[in-house]
Amino acid sequence: MVWIKLLIIFIMKIWNFGIIGAGLIADFHAKAIQSLENSRLVGICSSNPNKARHIAEKYNCNIFKNPSELLRSDEIEIVTIATPSGAHMEPTIEAAKYGKHVICEKPLEISLERIDKMIEAHNKAGTKLGGIFNYRYHDSFKYMKSAVDDGRFGTITYASISVPWWRSDDYYKDSWHGTLKLDGGGALMNQAIHMIDILQHLIGPVNSLQAYIATLGHSIEVEDTATAVLKFKNNALGVIYGSTASFPGQFRRIEITGTKGTAIQEENSFKIWQFADQTEADNEIFNRFHQIEGGGGVSDPGAIPFEPHAKNIAAFIDSIETGIPFEINGHEARKAVEIVLAIYTSAREKRPFNFL
Numbered sequence: 001m002v003w004i005k006l007l008i009i010f011i012m013k014i015w016n017f018g019i020i021g022a023g024l025i026a027d028f029h030a031k032a033i034q035s036l037e038n039s040r041l042v043g044i045c046s047s048n049p050n051k052a053r054h055i056a057e058k059y060n061c062n063i064f065k066n067p068s069e070l071l072r073s074d075e076i077e078i079v080t081i082a083t084p085s086g087a088h089m090e091p092t093i094e095a096a097k098y099g100k101h102v103i104c105e106k107p108l109e110i111s112l113e114r115i116d117k118m119i120e121a122h123n124k125a126g127t128k129l130g131g132i133f134n135y136r137y138h139d140s141f142k143y144m145k146s147a148v149d150d151g152r153f154g155t156i157t158y159a160s161i162s163v164p165w166w167r168s169d170d171y172y173k174d175s176w177h178g179t180l181k182l183d184g185g186g187a188l189m190n191q192a193i194h195m196i197d198i199l200q201h202l203i204g205p206v207n208s209l210q211a212y213i214a215t216l217g218h219s220i221e222v223e224d225t226a227t228a229v230l231k232f233k234n235n236a237l238g239v240i241y242g243s244t245a246s247f248p249g250q251f252r253r254i255e256i257t258g259t260k261g262t263a264i265q266e267e268n269s270f271k272i273w274q275f276a277d278q279t280e281a282d283n284e285i286f287n288r289f290h291q292i293e294g295g296g297g298v299s300d301p302g303a304i305p306f307e308p309h310a311k312n313i314a315a316f317i318d319s320i321e322t323g324i325p326f327e328i329n330g331h332e333a334r335k336a337v338e339i340v341l342a343i344y345t346s347a348r349e350k351r352p353f354n355f356l
């Protein structure tokens with residue numbers, strides 16, 4: 001009934017958002033916020049006022065001069081952080097001081113010390129800190145997660161991710177991509193981190209790893225190619241591969257295999273979805289997710305859909321409304337960064353890295 005829907009919208013709490021940073025991903029945040037019935041974009045700020053103006057005009061919201069001015073707005077309740085990765089901490093901590101909830105882009109930050117300060121600030125303020133890992137909100141991963149949780153792979157023997165992407169030299173020409181100070185790393189910290197998060201989300205904690213990193217295709221401070229072999233705490237073995245030097249860029253891939261099943265996914269499309277106890281529902285899942293959708297950012301960071309961001313933000317709002325801990329809270333978003341940093345340590349020190 002249309003009038004019931006209108007009544008629900010009328011009495012629904014609308015959450016007011018501000019965005020800090022106004023580059024490529026801020027546009028996705030604005031579009032995602034405006035697509036949700038219970039959220040509204042109040043304003044944006046950026047160190048580059050022209051970029052802030054562009055988004056403000058496009059989405060009809062206010063421009064604030066700087067993060068402090070935006071955070072002082074009584075209207076704004078939730079802030080999204082869309083600044084370069086090594087500039088997430090300062091606005092996130094300041095937002096906590098102003099009592100604002102924060103949902104922050106991946107990686108949460110580029111060092112564990114900085115992430116821990118962000119978590120502590122929000123714990124102290126009683127506000128929520130959430131991470132954006134939009135790839136998790138592709139439906140296909142929900143089926144993989146349920147299959148793992150239900151033990152349908154039997155003993156998981158091997159799990160791997162591969163992100164063989166391409167970024168041109170131009171991509172690295174701006175002020176922050178490829179720098180230690182603001183990107184904190186390369187193909188892993190910026191790109192493959194999405195799939196590293198999904199790998200740890202599905203398989204669980206890593207016990208130890210041994211890694212190599214290299215800079216082979218670009219003149220940058222950080223790695224554009226990386227490999228690691230892993231042992232998970234559940235005894236499964238695994239591999240991580242990430243690159244931005246793999247022209248023309250190929251689909252990301254995840255594989256989980258065990259004594260009773262195998263799932264292989266490219267982009268969000270299942271290549272194999274097969275279990276010893278195969279059901280008709282499995283065949284339906286396979287057929288539903290058999291087509292590849294889109295290029296998924298293999299060579300163009302902007303070639304991603306905005307809907308997963310909208311689902312990520314909607315889930316964060318739900319967690320605020322229900323009081324249930326957010327599924328990608330600060331501690332959860334920290335885990336992928338911890339794995340990436342362990343890979344860097346292993347490669348630099350030429351030794352296995354053992355997690356505690």
Ligand SMILES: NC(=O)c1ccc[n+]([C@@H]2O[C@H](COP(=O)([O-])OP(=O)(O)OC[C@H]3O[C@@H](n4cnc5c(N)ncnc54)[C@H](O)[C@@H]3O)[C@@H](O)[C@H]2O)c1
Pocket residue numbers: 020021022023024025026045046047048051052067082083084085086087105106107132133134174190301304
């Ligand atoms: N989830 C995804 O799929 C995805 C995709 C791309 C980027 N990202 C992440 O989003 C973040 C931003 O990336 P981007 O590609 O939008 O970068 P970008 O360079 O396009 O935009 C960054 C913006 O932040 C502004 N800025 C820089 N320092 C600031 C500060 N201290 N205060 C306020 N504004 C500041 C810049 O002027 C610019 O407007 C990064 O952490 C990146 O890893 C996520």
